[in-house]
Amino acid sequence: MPDPNPSAAAPDTNRSAKGPGRNKRADAQRNEQTLLTAAAAVFVTSGVDAPIRRIAAEAGVGMGTIYRHFPTRADLVVAVYRHQVDACAEAGPRLLDSADSPFAALREWADLFVDFLVTKHGLANAMQSNSGGFEALHAYFLDRLVPVCEQLLDAAAEAGEIDPGTRAYELMRGIGNLCVGRDSDPRYDPRRLVDLLLKGLLRPRSTSA
């Protein structure tokens, strides 16, 4: 959690009143984080309509805890969304350090990104009402993630692994489009196609060039 954003009274972009509890008890804060992670995992496998019970079980908490932190399903989905955006954004630089190469980092990052898209697409359905808030979240998504993706692309290009020229927005949108459709048709695995897309970025290996 690199950005705990402690007690500052600054005009916080958001969460000033609702976000990760500022004055909450330690266990409550822990549970909130646990819930966000667990919900994200469940969303990936069962969609954003997964039973509350299942999410509670995954997190190892009672249902009451979920309802206390996130009174409505939309609240939970939105919170997971933001959490995932943040996690994805923070993962970029970290992967760049830990992975074998910038391109490897990009592939790992894309994997996280695909997980996140499940939540993102589910969000649209879960928020048919207040579409205004949805657009704000989309803007947040772009602000945070495009630069990270850009950074990964640049690093890979600088390392000579891929040709420069492909832009982050375009790539992210392409990945996003590959992931539309909530069916679990075994004949269509978005992840496989995303990997293909990424491999397409690669320059021919020097051995063959």
Next chain:
Amino acid sequence: MPDPNPSAAAPDTNRSAKGPGRNKRADAQRNEQTLLTAAAAVFVTSGVDAPIRRIAAEAGVGMGTIYRHFPTRADLVVAVYRHQVDACAEAGPRLLDSADSPFAALREWADLFVDFLVTKHGLANAMQSNSGGFEALHAYFLDRLVPVCEQLLDAAAEAGEIDPGTRAYELMRGIGNLCVGRDSDPRYDPRRLVDLLLKGLLRPRSTSA
């Protein structure tokens, strides 16, 4: 789930093969009609997601009867849709005979049409999957209803109640658009606006001209 659903496959001009059961027992045929009428009424007040129990109660039948006739909710919604289209189409000429004037007939017809739109809009949500079948149903809707509306408009124009020129498709689409949104906000009553729209067609009464 590529379900081999025969009802959505062929947009049969009408009931030649699937409609009100040809070889069914008399009581079964009666029940099917009763159900279609009852479901339509419930849809208007509670939307297409109304509990099956409520529809069964409205029709005065058991739940088993609904499931026997319409295995899935989509089946029921589609059947109601067709039924409503037919009813609306047949009501046009009848109202022209029975109402005080062609314009009065048009207003009454519009009232039926607004009821029907609830089902129509619900249909889009209920058929997110096989959108192909949906387009076929929409075509059926246009084929059957536009001519009827045209007839009503022409009759009113011929009687000198309204100015000629307004086309049926445009009017129907206008009414349809006034009815979007499923909220039961008391501040927005589509029916009131539709009535306004229709009054707008009227020529000034001869007394003032």
Next chain:
DNA sequence: TACGATACGGAGCGCTGTTCCGCTTTGTCA
């Protein structure tokens, strides 16, 4: 350490979709 305040867990309620089977109605045939 002692004691509110805070948060937790999950049993319980009411609602839903869906199935299943004993009973009723219908159509037919002698």
Next chain:
DNA sequence: TGACAAAGCGGAACAGCGCTCCGTATCGTA
């Protein structure tokens, strides 16, 4: 006409869900 299989009906019963409520456990503080 009466009898009898087949077709159809009703609704109890089951399973799964969202959501609430309150006795209990944990935390932070004096």
